[in-house]
Amino acid sequence: NWSWKVKQELGDISASPALCSGVRSRSCSSAWSPQGSTCPALVVSPSLSPQYTLWNFLPKNLFEQFRRIANFYFLIIFLVQVIVDTPTSPVTSGLPLFFVITVTAIKQGYEDWLRHRADNEVNKSNVFVVENAKQVRKESEKIKVGDIVEVKADETFPCDLIFLASSSIDGTCYVTTASLDGESNFKTHYAVRDTTVLCTDEAIDTLTATIEFAVYTGMETKMALNYQGKSQKRSAVEKSINAFLIVYLCILLGKATVCTTLKYVWQSNPFNDEPWYNEKTKKERETFKVLRMFTDFLSFMVLFNFIIPVSMYVTVEMQKFLGSFFISWDKEMYDEEIQEGALVNTSDLNEELGQVEYVFTDKTGTLTENSMEFIECCIDGHKYKDCISEVDGFSQADGPLKYYGKAEKVWNGCVCCWLWGAVALLLLPLLLFCKGADSSIFPRVQQEEIQPTKVHVDRNAMDGYRTLCVAFKELTQKEYDKIDRQLNEAKMALQDREEKMAKVFDDTEANMHLIGATAVEDRLQEQLAETIEALHAAGMKVWVLTGDKMETAKSTCYACRLFQTSTELLELTARTVGDSDRKEDRLHDQEYGLIIDGSTLSLILNPSQDSGSSNYKSIFLQICLKCTAVLCCRMAPLQKAQVFIYLSLAAGPITLSIGDGANDVSMILEAHVGIGIKGKEGRQASRNSDYAVPKFKHLRKLLLAHGHLYYVRIAHLVQYFFYKNLCFILPQFLYQFFCGFSQQPLYDAAYLTMYNICFTSLPILAYSLLEQHISIDTLTSDPQLYMKVSDNAMLQWRPFLYWTFLGAFEGLVFFFGVYFLFQNSSLEDNGKVFGNWTFGTIVFTVLVFTVTLKLALDTRFWTWMNHFVIWGSLAFYVFFSFFWGGVIWPFLKQQRMYFVFAHMLTSVSTWLAIILLIFISLFPEILLIVLKNIKEKNHQVRNKMMRTLYS
């Protein structure tokens, strides 16, 4: 009879597979307890928590939505329009707001419904509860604290439990906690001591189950406490939008304040306040002055509120949502082997893909294929390849052997449970087998045995193979009993159980005999080196986080050109700690690579009390930021997340993490952008990621092409929105100086409402979906282009100021151009005159044409759709204006636009003025393009001249 005890060593833990846990545990339980008494392997279930019920959906959802500053602002504006007598009707802002709120509510309601459905599956699942010595079937949501729950093999725990007893003799069970911390390693749990006796003696052994005691249920479970919404990821673009929003809010408040102040200054003259031709109503006269000033202020706010457009949020959301389809549609990111393409789990981060500075990658399965291929083994210094038969009394080995995952390895009929990095005790007729990395095995064996195997192991490691050493030891019955007793004692210890057990293992595993070592190849993924080189060239720093042995990881890194031959390597491992101070000052222009191992990392990140090591943190950070490539080997899964938190807190760069296994989930969730590889280790990583791709090489297109384009598109979208609304509202602001600060709108209400919704929305949406200022092929082949947009380059204050000035300039041109035009007595050849609505319509026409043509100037990729929406919007504007002015609308109080547009077009002067003003507005932009072009050419020429001179 075999029985297994698995122990974990810190630093020896590594990437573990993210198989479908149910499947995995079934196989394990049978393998582990062949005699039939099952040690159930259990998985903690994910608990999703729906936010809403049918009853509270509306109020709660509305409350949640209006907690967003932008929505709240629009709500306030809407309410002001309803309450106060404002220049524009509440419809102008109410309609868009209603639209936004409804769409969001539907989306969130749908997502919540999905959550409800998933929750029901979990909450309504049947659980056996022991009540009055009877087994009672219960729905899992009805478990109360104090219930005794029976959980069978391969089931998930319904809540937090105390382990009372199991059906196995020694009262153990094996648990994976993949859904808690992403570790799919099996952890041994021991029943509470007092109950162990009970369960082994009594009748529970007929039940292949564990008996547990409910401690926490529902929202109090660890799972629920740890649960964080994934929606918390906010992109850098969004932060910029918020910053710009504040600027525009200040502009808005400033404008409203200026107008209100000037209004009262102007009105201090009684004949301005109330001339005989324009008397106030009784009500207006009787209102308190302070209240009047306040309502005036609000009215101005409403009049200028279009400067912060609701539609921008709609457009940004739509752009992100629709744009993300291009990623999943991309056939270049489709993998024939797994028959899947890229997967987009969130569309909020598209543009962040163009901003990545740090790439953290897992090694196994991400950089490598994760298809283990048996290469060779050495036994007692003899090398064996492929088919091995009858060697040293061992029967045979299937070859070539292929195993996936860091899973069990069958070797010579003896079962060697190859839980990666773990050291196993195997008590077969009192033979103790032990396997592990050479670094953990060699200290335990006789020194003279090491040398012949070490040669092989080192050579294999240099070749990039994964090596594993196996040792054995004979035990006498006495020794076995002693160990067993010691282990039991350690197991029952209430304090320092882990340490005590580790000590027992350490003592036992001394003086072993080395059998040999195996070498397994994990092939590198295709085009890996090219991809990593491209990422480097794009200015990204690549960190490899792996649980592998340093030498293996290092050779992989060389193979995938993470480290070039010219790269100077800084090794920071437990042996070399302390050297960092000296090397730090030498970091100059050369490319540096850093190698650090898990234990050193924990020394640096979790310094013990002594003061000396705390400053390593900052030194370490400086070194890290200067190295182009960093290799962290021998990492525990949790350390991976720790690196992120540390790095993002300290330096705040935009990080991307990519991994394929459940142990990468923590770092995928932690990074700004989490990418899952749809690898062989299951779905955990891709489900928790923001984007999932089949292979590492797809990262190249995802970042360099898609990320770059999305960033450029959305950055342009944001800037353009602010710009077009600034030059939309500025003439209205200027008009206040000519209408006695009376809040008279310059444009008709229809134009005010439709400007952002109809006339100028589609061209920018099409642009932000289709634009390719540089073709995708160029972007993918020239990684350096990626650096052009790095550091949020298009949304810095400089470009923002440029756009703002452009908007302000154009606003001034529109208004004063038409103002000077109106100095004329008549613009028509029949001497008839135009009124204020014609004035506004001319300004508006110039505005719509200018902002659309400005976009046309920026468009570098004219598909038929761009043509359609750009010329279509302009045509629609003209058509709409004719239509709107061509009918006496019975529902309108005033027919102010009646034939205004048509009359406007009968005037030759107006035509000439419109053309001139559009040209003047676009002139600086065109001039800038030309100057840039000349400068570029100049630069090129100078470079060429220099080269010529040198040659």
Add this chain to the structure above:
Amino acid sequence: GKKNYKADGHPSGGVGVPGGGAVGGGGGGAVKTRKPDNTAFKQQRLPAWQPILTAGTVLPAFFIIGLIFIPIGIGIFVTSNNIREYEIDYTGTEPSSPCNKCLNVSWDSTPPCTCTINFTLEHSFESNVFMYYGLSNFYQNHRRYVKSRDDSQLNGDNSSLLNPSKECEPYRTNEDKPIAPCGAIANSMFNDTLELYRIDNDTRTPITLIKKGIAWWTDKNVKFRNPTGDGNNLTALFQGTTKPVNWPKPVYMLDSEPDNNGFINEDFIVWMRTAALPTFRKLYRLIERKNNLQPTLQAGKYSLDIAYNYPVHSFDGRKRMILSTISWMGGKNPFLGIAYITVGSICFFLGVVLLIIHHKYGNRNTSADIPN
């Protein structure tokens, strides 16, 4: 054993690996549809025109635009300069002005204060002359003022006639009778009467002023309609309404001609089109050229008779009378011409300068190419 494990744990792992479990094949086949469509749109490879604005293409455009704009500008400028315009301020704020006596006139002064201003036209006005009145510092674009009207009443809606919109407050009703036309705009309608005489050897010849054809056709024929009912008697149709407070006469007595009376009176329509800026002109009368031999207004002495009813002094306003000829581009306005000439010149100039710079580098560029 182990075979079982492999098949069990990795349903998709075996695909394509010889010797591995072939079990995964079924799972793979079911998802064949996931392969993205190879359409140009989905692959972002739509055929596209990719314009590159280079100096080489834009600069000639500058050049051409300059060449187009300058002649247009000159044309407009010359046209504008050929327009004859004469303006008289008859507010009467200066003590010497003949209208000074009327400065503080009120609305209901009867008989109206009249004054006469003599002036001399240095040049003759050859083509049709348009007579405008101009007001300054008059905020027709004030919000309270702009919205103070009821367009459905003016459109002839009988219910609005008797129950005007609330927007007309405080000019909605007077002594419990609805005002027609209601609102501040109508109430403050310009009511000076201007008459023009040519003085020839001390004889005053009146010049015919045509008062029709000064309003937009659509306003006169569609937007503004008299109330409908039995017969065409406007007095009866406006029964039950009262005149605007400041008006001396009700709306149906604005003119003797029936097709220029009531809401469709053109002076009224012109006034109802609110001006864009506080200083504005409105068309008042037309002076048509009678025959081809004589100019419409010869150079010489003229006198303007004003029935001064409209008070502007209280809000520091000014009143003007403008005589102007009109060209294809409207009235006199040097702005457009100058703007065109300026922009055209800048364009042309920059085009030339940048073209030279560009060519210099372009030439150097090609010469640098040769040794390579």
